[in-house]
Amino acid sequence: MVSLELPSAVMAFNQKPVRAVLLDISGVLKNCVDGKDVAIKGSVDAVNRLKASGMPVRFCTNETTTTRSALVKKLQAIGFKVEEDEVFPPAPATCLILKQRGLRPHLLIHPALEPDFKGMEQKDPNCVVIGDAQESFSYQNMNAAFQTLIALDKPVLISMGQGKYYSEDNKLVLDVGAYKAALEYACGIQAEVVGKPSQAFFLSVLSSMNAKPEETVMVGDDIESDVGGAQKCGMRGVLVRTGKYRPSDEQHPKVKPDSIVDNLAQAVDILLKTK
Amino acid sequence: MSKNSVRCVLVDLSGTIHIDDTEIPGSLDALERLRKSDVNIKFVTNTTKESKRVLHERLCQLGFTIAADEIFTSLTAARKLIEQKNVRPLLMVDDKALEDFEGIPRENPNAVVVGLAPDKFDYNTMNAAFRLMLDGAPLIAIHKARYYKRKDGLALGPGPFVTALEYSTDRKAEVVGKPEAAFFLEAVKDFGCDAAQCVMIGDDARDDVGGAQKCGMKGVLVKTGKYRPGDENTIGPPPAHVANDFAAAVDFILSSLIV
Numbered sequence: 001m002v003s004l005e006l007p008s009a010v011m012a013f014n015q016k017p018v019r020a021v022l023l024d025i026s027g028v029l030k031n032c033v034d035g036k037d038v039a040i041k042g043s044v045d046a047v048n049r050l051k052a053s054g055m056p057v058r059f060c061t062n063e064t065t066t067t068r069s070a071l072v073k074k075l076q077a078i079g080f081k082v083e084e085d086e087v088f089p090p091a092p093a094t095c096l097i098l099k100q101r102g103l104r105p106h107l108l109i110h111p112a113l114e115p116d117f118k119g120m121e122q123k124d125p126n127c128v129v130i131g132d133a134q135e136s137f138s139y140q141n142m143n144a145a146f147q148t149l150i151a152l153d154k155p156v157l158i159s160m161g162q163g164k165y166y167s168e169d170n171k172l173v174l175d176v177g178a179y180k181a182a183l184e185y186a187c188g189i190q191a192e193v194v195g196k197p198s199q200a201f202f203l204s205v206l207s208s209m210n211a212k213p214e215e216t217v218m219v220g221d222d223i224e225s226d227v228g229g230a231q232k233c234g235m236r237g238v239l240v241r242t243g244k245y246r247p248s249d250e251q252h253p254k255v256k257p258d259s260i261v262d263n264l265a266q267a268v269d270i271l272l273k274t275k
Numbered sequence: 276m277s278k279n280s281v282r283c284v285l286v287d288l289s290g291t292i293h294i295d296d297t298e299i300p301g302s303l304d305a306l307e308r309l310r311k312s313d314v315n316i317k318f319v320t321n322t323t324k325e326s327k328r329v330l331h332e333r334l335c336q337l338g339f340t341i342a343a344d345e346i347f348t349s350l351t352a353a354r355k356l357i358e359q360k361n362v363r364p365l366l367m368v369d370d371k372a373l374e375d376f377e378g379i380p381r382e383n384p385n386a387v388v389v390g391l392a393p394d395k396f397d398y399n400t401m402n403a404a405f406r407l408m409l410d411g412a413p414l415i416a417i418h419k420a421r422y423y424k425r426k427d428g429l430a431l432g433p434g435p436f437v438t439a440l441e442y443s444t445d446r447k448a449e450v451v452g453k454p455e456a457a458f459f460l461e462a463v464k465d466f467g468c469d470a471a472q473c474v475m476i477g478d479d480a481r482d483d484v485g486g487a488q489k490c491g492m493k494g495v496l497v498k499t500g501k502y503r504p505g506d507e508n509t510i511g512p513p514p515a516h517v518a519n520d521f522a523a524a525v526d527f528i529l530s531s532l533i534v
Contacts, residue, residue, distance in 0.1 A: 134398055135397075135398050135399075136398075139394070139397070142396070142431060143393075146431050146435075150429055164443040165405065171402075172405070172406060174401055174443050178440070178443040179439060181441075181442035182431075183435065185435050186421045186431055186432075187421075
């Protein structure tokens with residue numbers, strides 16, 4: 001490995017021991033270019049090096065435009081060594097909550113995600129679940145979700161993530177958070193968030209590897225959901241300058257990352273250097 | 276006329292003097308009585324769909340004697356704001372409303388204007404608006420209603436879609452319709468009178484009465500249109516007066532406020 005001279009500010013997140021790592025997927029491992037997934041330079045190798053070092057790694061994503069199994073297959077196809085039980089998207093966590101609380105969802109989700117909700121009772125809905133529906137965020141579909149909510153005595157809206165936007169084909173596009181905010185405003189309610197930055201979501205991922213928040217680092221390209229969310233849980237949050245990253249993120253009014261790195265490869269270099 | 280005498284009356288349209296194609300009984304005569312008193316009259320309405328011409332034609336067909344320039348709508352206010360800012364808008368408004376924006380340059384847009392336009396709230400257009408805003412384009416909301424009543428039930432208004440863009444850009448829209456103070460003040464600007472000399476009559480406690488009273492006007496709530504019992508208790512301060520309908524509101528103004 002090349003020896004690296006890194007500025008001390010970048011190293012800050014590594015002062016205390018790191019015993020587990022959470023990685024965001026979109027914008028950290030891969031980008032979407034011309035409708036195709038492309039590994040971000042150095043990321044395949046970075047994941048391999050991290051795993052080879054014996055560090056427990058989990059992939060913590062708000063991806064809701066595809067099922068977990070399809071997501072894992074896509075990652076494997078572009079070279080990542082990832083297994084399904086290491087990947088934590090919001091849909092399986094949402095199904096668990098729906099079952100526990102006897103909720104029957106009206107789904108406003110991407111058609112490709114529907115198999116993850118197979119088997120959930122959807123007749124006579126008593127809540128609305130939204131994900132990143134992309135083109136399915138039409139007025140008609142939003143209106144149908146609204147009409148379901150407003151007809152309930154106590155409207156329950158579950159939002160899989162609350163991201164503001166993300167990068168697709170080198171363009172920024174609206175994320176589910178925009179549509180969550182729209183339905184909240186229309187009904188005068190607050191949604192429950194499943195996925196990042198929900199504390200319960202982060203903690204359930206940590207418990208899968210018996211990791212403590214104060215010993216864990218989260219690496220992501222979303223200054224609020226990834227970095228801010230992880231920090232609120234007691235983890236360290238590292239921002240990468242890939243994916244949807246914008247220079248203005250470094251002056252975010254509320255969130256100050258423990259470190260900002262160029263990409264995942266650099267974050268892993270730092271992690272392994274002092275291990 | 277004394278200093279505090281009312282010199283200008285603002286009148287809401289739908290739910291106050293008519294509902295769809297029906298006059299609210301007594302409104303035609305009441306308007307004539309009001310006109311005899313020599314006060315200035317302006318009809319003010321939140322519309323995102325119907326152009327001023329369409330509204331005017333409907334009122335004429337109902338028998339009202341109203342000049343087109345007596346109508347001040349949220350579309351008119353949006354147009355004024357666009358001209359003031361000298362911007363080229365991406366117009367997310369209903370096709371029927373486009374005639375109120377005739378002559379406004381729209382190529383290579385650098386502003387976003389949102390009305391009620393179900394056909395234009397698709398994901399791609401919303402993304403186009405979002406990216407314009409990231410490049411610094413201002414967001415102008417014709418109004419921010421949460422929902423409205425349609426024949427098949429409640430339906431989303433423009434407010435939720437404005438909120439979506441606000442959330443993802445961390446920016447706030449400039450709202451131009453009722454209950455914004457700027458809207459009421461712009462409507463009476465040509466009359467050169469103080470807000471205290473104006474009274475607003477409408478069926479919406481929050482948007483008509485509350486909005487007018489916030490900018491120093493008096494508000495009269497009518498119990499027609501969307502009024503529901505108890506609405507007068509939902510705003511503070513309460514309406515200056517609550518009247519059964521527009522005719523009773525006019526009688527109150529003529530007998531008590533023009534002195």
